Amino acid sequence: MSCSEFSLIEKYFSQQTNQRDDVVVGIGDDAAVMQLAANEQLIVSTDTMVDGVHFPKETSPFDIGYKLMAVNLSDLASMGAQPRWASLALSLPESDERWLEDFSAGLFELAGKYSVQLVGGDTTRGPLTLSLTLQGTVTENQYLQRSGAQVGDAIFVSGQLGDAGLALRQLQAKQGVNTQLLARLNRPTPRVELGQSLQGVAHAAIDISDGLLADLGHIMEASELGAELQLEDLPISEAVSLTTAEGDWSLPLNAGDDYELCFTVPESSIGQLASQHCLLTRIGTVVANKGIDCFTSTGERLEARRTGYQHFDSRQTREVTS
C-alpha cells in the first residue's frame, strides 16, 4: 500500500486502541512484547471471518469488526479467561478509508469494553478475510474446559437461544428483520464476566457458536458422557417461540451464532450462580449414557438431528480448535 494508505491504517488501528500497562512493546515493531504475572497462564484463541461465508455481503463494516471481536471474546469467555491483547490479520480488496473507519469503530467499541489492546497484526491486499488472535490470561490452572462434566451435573445456558438463527433465516428469505433480532446476529454479547465467574464452579463449559446440540455435544464427547434436555426449559424469545410452537425446534437446538455459554455445574454449586447479571437457565442434566436426548413436556423423546450450524450460504466451516 502507498504511504498515505499506511497512514490510514496507523490512524485507524494503532491510534485508537486501549493502552494497557502490561504491553511493553505494542504496534510498530516486528512483534509485540507483553508482561504476564508469575501466577498467570496464557490463553490464546483465533477466529477467522470470510466475506460471503461468515457474514452476508451486505453486512456493515462496523458489525463485521464488532462480531470479529465478539466471537474471539466468546472463546476466551468459555475458558474463563480475562481478555487482554489482540492481533489482527486483515486482507482487504482495496484501501477504503470509510470501510476502515467503520470496521475499526466496531472492533474497538467492543475491545474498549473489555480493555483489550490491539498489539499487532498485518494488513494485506486480497479477498476480504479477517482473522483475529486474542490473548488472555487465567490464574494458574483456573481455566474451564470442555471436558470435566460429571454425571448428575445440571446443564445451564446463558441468555436466549435461536435469535441469531432466526435473524439469519429472515435475511435469507429477504424478509424484514427487526433491529433487536438483527443485533443478536451481528453484535452478539460475549459472556466474559460469566465465564470468569464460573472458575471453580462449572465442571465444563463451551460457547455456542455452532448450535446447542453441536456444542453441548463437544462437552459430552470430551467428557465421555451424555445429556438429557427438557425442550420446554430452553430459554427462547417470543419470536423464536412462534417456530417451536409448531414443533420446529431447529432454531434453539441447531442454529449457531448465539455465542451464549453452555456449562455444567454440580447440584451443590447451583446456588453460586445466583449473582449473575445475565439470564441463566437450567436446561437439563448430565447422564452416563452417551448422546443427547431431548424430551418434550409430555415426556416424549424428540428425534433431534445433530446437524450443527449451517452458515448462511450452506457452506459449513469448522474450527481446528479455539
Next chain:
Amino acid sequence: MSCSEFSLIEKYFSQQTNQRDDVVVGIGDDAAVMQLAANEQLIVSTDTMVDGVHFPKETSPFDIGYKLMAVNLSDLASMGAQPRWASLALSLPESDERWLEDFSAGLFELAGKYSVQLVGGDTTRGPLTLSLTLQGTVTENQYLQRSGAQVGDAIFVSGQLGDAGLALRQLQAKQGVNTQLLARLNRPTPRVELGQSLQGVAHAAIDISDGLLADLGHIMEASELGAELQLEDLPISEAVSLTTAEGDWSLPLNAGDDYELCFTVPESSIGQLASQHCLLTRIGTVVANKGIDCFTSTGERLEARRTGYQHFDSRQTREVTS
C-alpha cells in the same frame, strides 16, 4: 466442512505437531492454555500470506507452509525471542487432501526445527489466505527493538542480500530459476539463533522483509538517526553480483523476501559476534544525519530510491506491525 473433512484437518494439523511441556491445553478446546516462567515476557507476531499477492499461484503448498512459518519465525528472530507456540488461520477454497498434506509438511518441517507447537487456529472455506500468529518468549526485558541504535554503531547483516529478489525477477520473466536461488525465495532461513545471541549485544535489530533500505530505514526512523552504507561491502551471491556489476543495486538494496537480520552493534561488542554460524557482514555505520547514504568504492554517493519491496504482482502490502 463435513465430518471427513474435519478428520483431514485433525490428521494434518493436530496429529503432526510437536508436543511441548509448556502447553497445558492444545488443539481441541475453545482456546489453548500455555505456561510461561515467572521471568519471561510474551512475544507475539502475526503474518498473513495471500494467494496471488505474497506468492505466485504456482507456488507449491509445501513451500507456502514453509514460508508462512519462516516469515513469522523471522519476526521473532528480530526480537531475539525463543519461538514456542503457533495459531493458524487457514482459508481454503476447497478441501484438498493433497494440498493439506503438502502444506502441513512444509509448515511442520520448519516448526519442528524450532520446537514450535501448533496450539490452535481455525480453518474456513474461502479464498486461499493464510495467517499465522506465532508466540515466543524472552527473558524479562532482553528483547531487541528497532529503536536503540546509537551514533557510531556498526551496521551488520546476516547471510546474503538480493537472492530472493533475483529468483522472483527470473520467475516473472518466465526464465528458468536454479534450485538454490528458488529456495532462497521459497524457503528463507529465519535467523532465530542469531537473534537470540544478539540479546545484550545489538542496540537495534530488524528482519529484512521489504528490502535493506526500507527495513534499515525503520531502524533509523525509530532511533532518529541515519546510516552510511558501503555498497562494495554488501554480501551478495555471484548471481546477484552480475547485476550490481552493471551499476544496478536494486536487488541487494530494495528487493525483499530475504529474511536476513539487520542490526547495529557498538564497536566494543563486535568481537562478541565471532561465534555465529551464519555469515555476518559489516555494511556501514550509524550516523547522526538522518536518511541512508550509500557510497561506492570510489567514494561517490549513490542516489538510492527507498522504494522498498514490490510484491511480485506489483501490488504492495504493508504491515501494521509485527
